[in-house]
Amino acid sequence: MKKVYNNIFPVKGFTSMIIWPFIFIRNDRVWAFNTIGERHEGIHGRQQKEMLILGAIIAVILAVAGCGWWSLIALPLFFWWYCVEWLVRLCIYRNKMTAYKNIAFEREAYDKQYDLIYLDQRDVFAWIRYIKQ
Numbered sequence: 001m002k003k004v005y006n007n008i009f010p011v012k013g014f015t016s017m018i019i020w021p022f023i024f025i026r027n028d029r030v031w032a033f034n035t036i037g038e039r040h041e042g043i044h045g046r047q048q049k050e051m052l053i054l055g056a057i058i059a060v061i062l063a064v065a066g067c068g069w070w071s072l073i074a075l076p077l078f079f080w081w082y083c084v085e086w087l088v089r090l091c092i093y094r095n096k097m098t099a100y101k102n103i104a105f106e107r108e109a110y111d112k113q114y115d116l117i118y119l120d121q122r123d124v125f126a127w128i129r130y131i132k133q
């Protein structure tokens with residue numbers, strides 16, 4: 001994954017975010033980005049690749065069904081799921097940070113970011129197990 005140091009992404013208060021294959025790291029938070037953070041983003045990278053493939057399959061099905069260019073809206077499926085799950089959890093927890101930490105993608109990443117060999121043995125779509133917890 002390619003690291004991109006900048007002043008814009010992610011929003012203030014966060015250190016890094018991944019839009020696979022790029023990890024964006026805030027210049028004012030470089031000191032806070034370490035191997036644990038890199039592993040956390042690596043888990044998100046794996047999740048994003050899985051969801052990109054699933055989104056592409058859905059896009060092809062929609063295109064075949066006659067949805068035209070609108071089919072492409074399925075491609076960034078990871079980000080759609082992330083936003084919708086955050087909104088649902090915001091309704092449940094009534095707290096932005098708690099909602100964020102409880103998104104299934106984040107639950108998996110925070111749970112396994114200290115595990116050095118997790119990505120070597122991770123099951124495909126392992127994040128699904130974290131939806132109900």
Ligand SMILES: [Zn+2]
Pocket residue numbers: 040044105106109
């Ligand atoms: Zn995360």
